[in-house]
Amino acid sequence: MKISKDASRKAAEKSFSEIQQWMQHQLLHPQFAGDYEAFVKSTSKLSAKEHMRIYQRSYIARLRDCMVAQFPALSHALGRQLFLQFADLYLLEYPSKSYTLGDLGQHFGAFLEETRPDKDAEVKESWPDFMIELANFEFLVNISFDEKADENYQKATAETKEEALQLVPVFHLLKHNFPISEYYKEAVNDRNPELPFAQESYCVLLRRDYRLGLFEIYPIQYHFLAKLKETQSIAQAKQFLINQFKVVGDELENHWQQWKTKWLEEGFFVKR
Amino acid sequence: MKQKVQELPDLGLGLGLRGEHFNHILEYKPAVDWFEIISENFMDSGGRPRYVLDQIAEQYPIVMHGVSMSIGSTDPLNYDYLKRLKKLADEINPKWISDHLCWTGVLSLNSHDLLPVVLNEESLQLITTKIKQVQDYLERPLILENPSTYLTFQQSTIPEWQFLKSMVEETNCGLLLDVNNVYVSSFNNEFDPIEYIEGLPHENIVQMHLAGHQHNGDHIIDTHDSPVVDPVWELFSLAWERTGGTSTLLEWDGNIPEFDICHAELLKAKNYMDGFKKQCIASETMQQDIQTVSNPIDFMVSNVAKDFVDS
Known part of the structure; x- marks a missing residue:
């Protein structure tokens, strides 16, 4: 796919830093359409958007896999689909800041507490309490496995x-x-x-x-x-x-x- | 920096150390020349992974291979990370430390993916500056791997092999040539893998990686979950000839089979060490059409739930 001279000039002006911030935003927020052609070259097989889509897909799939590995019992309790919905929201709210995937789920219990559906209700349901307890327990299991x-x-x-x-x-x-x-x-x-x-x-x-x-x-x-x-x-x-x-x-x-x-x-x- | 890249030894044929194989290695002490560890799996470990590593490091040469240095990020270097990396190196005495020519995040976030860097003069200058800082801090050469990539930036003006060559000239860092990644990236970004390998500074290639991938028709994903395909073996043969032979390692990170299967796959490399015979790399047919993830997490997350004693 050819791009116009004006678009080409604008693309060339993007700094190293701008490019990385754009790509990271695309990974974290794939729902917002990006100006793919300004940053990514198309090939004969894939458009710029399709090239970017490979990274978007891998980003969330990898972290979902990690969340399931860290919280297998909670994943069972909620059912895989609902667990992944919670995990996706958690990863948006608490994107990883650690160099190790071992820390990925460290705020998950707190996140479930913050977002429990009956948060403002006077009478609380009990199932969120169970999920929160289970999440905190499972993260402790991960910590205990490798703690010094x-x-x-x-x-x-x-x-x-x-x-x-x-x-x-x-x-x-x-x-x-x-x-x-x-x-x-x-x-x-x-x-x-x-x-x-x-x-x-x-x-x-x-x-x-x-x-x-x-x-x-x-x-x-x-x-x-x-x-x-x-x-x-x-x-x-x-x-x-x-x-x-x-x-x-x-x-x-x-x-x-x-x-x-x-x-x-x-x-x-x-x-x- | 005391040590030079050219002084690093040829370790022979090695395997990536994975938790699934811990018991086999400890029990049978297989005849593998060396093991490569994922640095982050052991940097903070006070449990079984580190306990096993200490035993294996007494019997085999070890190389540390990282995934989180993010040398290509516009964020500053994370010296807390480097401090932990250096501490582990001081404790297990690896033959060298490697990571990837990539970035994992900016603004203090980590995507836990090996993201592609834009290849131009601006990024070259920033990355070479950071390589020098890392080498000064670690007091040893840094070895950097070409990542598998799935896109090329509009702003890239330098071919990757030329970028690596310039990087080496400026810093005298070492290269870890992942032959499978060259093949994967060349397919996805439409460049000639032979030209790529021919253009590298062969004297600075310290190590090579081999792995399997998944061909999805219009793109290839670097899955490390299957045997090495013939076109990659052909490229390995070329790289072996150009480098004069160097430490070579097989990575198998997803659907990890029994140790002996991994080892047998590694030993196939001996069949490709007698010279590059072809002038082009054979094409490969699509294997599967399912959604897969590059850089699977299996090797970065311990399967803790399955590690309980009966209780």
Whole structure:
């Protein structure tokens, strides 16, 4: 396709910076028709617009793929089409500013909160709460997989003295208003879970030997582990349960022995 | 800059290191000459990827290949990025560090694509200035790859091969010649791939890339998800002859097969090292007509959900 002398002169006047800002705008906002001929040469096979369209298509497809990879359970919960609609809007509102795709979904939970359909309603629906909790959880899973931590530890065993037990360095203790951990495991293992009703749940997300582990726990265990994480002292964690929850000492000791056996197997503890 | 491009070693035949192959490499220690990593996958890693890399780097030569330097952007260099890049290099001691002649975004945004630069005197001056800044900062030569491109700017006045040659003359940087990208770009932008390869400064070509692509009839997408096609092998043969042979690496980033299949594809390169026999590159027929993405993300995003232990 030939362009006029005037158009040719105008095209030649575009600076390096102008050209890049124009192209980036075309990627982020493909719905606005651009002056393609002023920037892009046509070939015998494709028009200037069709050449540009290859980049536009790849831009959104690549980032959509990344969002699905970072939020597989949320993608299942919303259904792929609706998830992609949310993802597209998110990418417009929060275009990536990071050199790594690992950060792409870092604001997704906040975005869902900001744009929830019942934002201004007095009575809120519960499903947006579930989606927001799930999004925040899934991003934490991504962070935990690769976060920096001292992995040069010695594993604790049944013989390790209680005073020497310490929680594994990557150890996240989580409380949710929905059964997030259970739903997540079902979804990523392709077991097609139904959307859950609200139900308080507690879980541990940890990394041992560079592998993630996810374990549901009881509320009383959550409080015990929270105190242990805070104080690094099993004695203080036990005392906390006795004081706050009126647990009888002997009963607690029985529970603790069972918890300890299970948690040692699951890799909760390293040797101090 | 202490090291010169011409002093960099010929590492032989290497493969792109991908998470899917971690266990195989650790267990079987395959006879691959070297591995190339995606720098960004390991720069901030404190988890399994970095743990595995440290083990592999003890046994194989490693080259760092980046996708986010954005040397062709009109934005200033990101020194936070460069600091992390240099730290990783200090820790794993790669044979060299490479990236692409491209930009990934402006105004502090990142498209996560390898976007084409306008090729003219203005961009040449800005890019050579930035290459010198990077080389000074990293204290080593920077190796830059020709990207696969899907458009040519109206404002481009210099052929890409000539642009690369001028860039090398001004900065003495190295080149990573991606032979598949030459083929893809030549089809999409209608230039002669043989003229392109003949015109490059061969003495500064430190490394070559090979990969598969997808032919969609009126354009080709650089998908890295299939075997290398014959016309690309022919171009490789020409490039091998002109360079006198140099470190060569196969990239396979989408639909990644088992390690042995990737390795067998890489070793086919030995069949094309005895001289360029043709005067033109054979044409290729369309393979598929589906929407595909260039530079697939599979190699840049860990499949975390599948990495859980039973719990």
